[in-house]
Amino acid sequence: MSRPVGDLPGVGPQVAARLKALGILVETDLLFHRPLRYEDRTRITPMNRVRPDARVQVEGRVMHQEVVQRRRRMLLVTLADDSGQITLRYFRFYPSQLRMFRVGNRIRCFGDVRFGPEGFEMAHPECRVLGAGTDHALPEHLTPVYPVTQGLARATLTGLIDRAVERVENGQLELIDPLVGLNDLMALDQAVLTIHRPGPGENLDALADGYHRAVQRLACEELLAHHLALARLNRARQRQHAVALGPGTALRNSLLERVGFEPTAAQRRVVSEIVDDLVDERPMRRLLQGDVGSGKTLVAASAMLTAVAAGRQAAIVAPTEILAEQHFNTLSGWLEPLGLKLAWLAGKVKGKARRQALEALAGEADIAIGTHALFQAGVRFRDLALIVVDEQHRFGVHQRLSLAAKGSAGERVPHQLVMTATPIPRTLAMTAYAGLEVSVIDELPPGRKPVTTVAISQGRREEIIERLRRALAEGRQAYWVCPLIEESDLLEAQAAESTASELERALPGFSVGLIHGRMKAAEKQDIMARFSAGDIDLLVATTVIEVGVDVPNASLMMIENAERLGLSQLHQLRGRVGRGSAQAACVLIYKPPLGDTARARLETMRETTDGFVIAEKDLELRGPGEVLGTRQTGMLRFRVADLGRDAELLDPVRNLAERLDRGGADIVIERWIGEAEQFVDV
CATH class of the missing domain: 3.40.50.300 (P-loop containing nucleotide triphosphate hydrolases)
Structure with a gap:
């Protein structure tokens, strides 16, 4: 029997509440919390081999540190190995970091490389000191990065998942596999281990995008759980009546x-x-x-x-x-x-x-x-x-x-x-x-004008802001949306706050409002009321405005990092403008270079405003599906499966449902949906 997460070591009421927001109620739910992406910390990259836009791990000694005052106060650290050196740049730092980067200390860092004023550098990399008693060994598997929620540290969630995976490896946590012998899919326990501890040779793109055999194994069982549950509900409904x-x-x-x-x-x-x-x-x-x-x-x-x-x-x-x-x-x-x-x-x-x-x-x-x-x-x-x-x-x-x-x-x-x-x-x-x-x-009210949509590289940011300034000067209102960053409410809020501050400086004379998921409900309602009343010219927001916001005078939508979002979510956000009589526009701001899927999504948004065409295109692209608006809200029921990506699993799922006995069906429903007794059979 899977233990409630509240019974796990180190999980108090607050952590349990945060886990519940992610849909994690029992220990086995931890195993099905799929990583957003993976980081390769299995090797050290020589500093003369780093390249811009790469995410790498380096190791060396601190040669120099200084706190400089330029446009803002920052900490610069020079780290060197036998092949070269790299600069570590921190815009926010603490006394403990000054001690960490004492000259002579050996440091291991992981982060994104870019080319800066001092040459190759990393901004805010993850670092640790390699002291005499430190374990210098590199991990044997890739490091998963999990989606988190407000108030839950990623390290806490990762530690809980690690312990659950270890218990599966040691045979202490049994995963009953009712599909054994019914198909040629990967074994359930092997799929779980592969997802959470992939070796360096695994196909990371397939894992991240959901096409790897391990992800498909879990997706198949999750779709099966929903198929079985809905079938039971439908049988129960046959004896129901309404007024x-x-x-x-x-x-x-x-x-x-x-x-x-x-x-x-x-x-x-x-x-x-x-x-x-x-x-x-x-x-x-x-x-x-x-x-x-x-x-x-x-x-x-x-x-x-x-x-x-x-x-x-x-x-x-x-x-x-x-x-x-x-x-x-x-x-x-x-x-x-x-x-x-x-x-x-x-x-x-x-x-x-x-x-x-x-x-x-x-x-x-x-x-x-x-x-x-x-x-x-x-x-x-x-x-x-x-x-x-x-x-x-x-x-x-x-x-x-x-x-x-x-x-x-x-x-x-x-x-x-x-x-x-x-x-x-x-x-x-x-x-x-x-x-x-x-x-x-399948039709819009008469008089609605299609929203004009353009895609512009973030390198033209000044041009975009100037376009925004002209629109505001004409009395129009606008949105500037900052999408989720690594599914973290905290990072998302920080990004939105930073963007709002930047736009306030760039647009003097105009009122800039801010709304994000970490604000209290009353604050959000007040900001939205002021925006609706026209007291706020520009609303900087996270994707909390994706649905339900109706301000007819708002006719310009800027979506930053648009390449991160799926078609459905982009379409939803665009739908916040074009609700009045004025011609509305949507600017998709992207960070190059674009992958094939991201490019196809942005082109689709430029070519059509028909939501059903967009939904069909989403299926055709089979990217990390947004067919059902998938976001980790803690309320969405699909954790691994994606109806757009996994459409071809639906026929095998129906076949499995016919061959699975009642006991196996109960296990599958309980594992993925829980409270199986609600699905009364007749």
């Missing part, structure tokens, strides 16, 4: 009079499909796909009014407070004048306001709007008949089940509508969301 709702036509017509614009033909068609489901006792399970700006919120409101017209309740849940609060503001403006009562619940709602919200949900509230707080214990509904889940890929299976349970009574369950602005090719949608009917809003 048959009336058509609610009058209330929906009142909404259309209120919003003051004519729905598109696609919106009307999708609403009709949804209403046809809601008037049936068979529970609706419908996936609504609609590109950014296609009007999914109006469709969701129409669906919820159908429940309200029948005297029932509806709920809409969003993955972030920014998106949830935007829904609340929009729906309040539309629905409160119709006499409806809305209740708002999110993590930041505390004290008296929370008690009032809970009372409203259990009583007179017609519609609930909130974040995952709606899933929590203690939240009770009067009569929940419809659940709308926005950006559903951000929520795990169990979160959706826990909300559905709040509207369940015996075998009666609520209707469910799940929405996504991440277009998914139909074949993948039917696989990923087996048992769901699919509706597509």
Whole structure:
């Protein structure tokens, strides 16, 4: 039995909470936390062999150190070996580092090489002193670098994973492999060891991109777990029923009079499909796909009014407070004048306001709007008949089940509508969301102009900032997005803060705001409110603005390090502009040289604004897939598998599911999804 991570040595309540944010609840989850990349620390590179843009390990003696004051104070260290020397540059340093780099000390460093004023140099490399009692041995395998989350040190996570891998090697942690003899895939324990401790001869590109046999072995089993779980859910649903709702036509017509614009033909068609489901006792399970700006919120409101017209309740849940609060503001403006009562619940709602919200949900509230707080214990509904889940890929299976349970009574369950602005090719949608009917809003409201998209090298940064200055001077607003760096909230926040400071200096006279994931919810809401009101001209942000931000006057989007992002995420970010009448533009700032996949992605973004074309291209490229907007949020359910990359595994997975016995199925579901008892078989 895999131990809860809280029972592992050195894991207290705080570390356990951080691990939970990464989806790591038990010891075996550590084994399936896949590295972002690998570093080769198995060898020392002579200093006369280093090259710019290489990531290498060097070793030598400190010849000189000095603290210099140029544009800013920095520490410069000269390190030399028998072949040459290299400069270590630190823009932030501590007294302990001054002692580390005492002249004569032997130092081993790992980092990126660049060509600087003093020749080859490393900025902020990882270093350690090789003293008399130090282990000088080099590792025998490549060093994995894991995605982390705020408050969790990478060294802590790496140490926990190392111990779990050692226990597998020593036979102390058994990985039961129910697929043995059913396929020709790599053995499970061998796949785990290869992923976490690859030898120097392994194909790093294949490991990082997910095409290595070891990654494919884990991806196959994870896809199998989801296939089995969904099959069980679908069998259980066959005996379920829901409340048959009336058509609610009058209330929906009142909404259309209120919003003051004519729905598109696609919106009307999708609403009709949804209403046809809601008037049936068979529970609706419908996936609504609609590109950014296609009007999914109006469709969701129409669906919820159908429940309200029948005297029932509806709920809409969003993955972030920014998106949830935007829904609340929009729906309040539309629905409160119709006499409806809305209740708002999110993590930041505390004290008296929370008690009032809970009372409203259990009583007179017609519609609930909130974040995952709606899933929590203690939240009770009067009569929940419809659940709308926005950006559903951000929520795990169990979160959706826990909300559905709040509207369940015996075998009666609520209707469910799940929405996504991440277009998914139909074949993948039917696989990923087996048992769901699919509706597509395939047209944008009239008058929307396609966003002009260009890709520009970061070497032209001054030109880009000048273009931004001209746009702001014309009264337009803009975003400057800094994407995730090594999946670290801390590094991401530092990058955004540094960029905001740079742009404030470069753009005097304009107001620059900053928003990132380490800020408190109230701070983020305040910044977004000021940006929406026009008090902030330029918003520097991390990818927290990927979904749900709607500021019509914002017509310029700058995406830094665009080559790091997948097509779907780039498309989502671009969708934040072009929501007003002005011609909008998106500038993809990239760091050359570009790889083939990154170049193809940027070219696709320049050529089309059609989300479904982009989704198909994502599949064709089969890069580190963004088909489902994959990010390590701790809520995404796929840890290793990628539906774009691994599409060809789907047929073998279905074959395996037919050949696997009940005991094997339980093991696979428990290992990858957990709480297998929720997937009731009949």
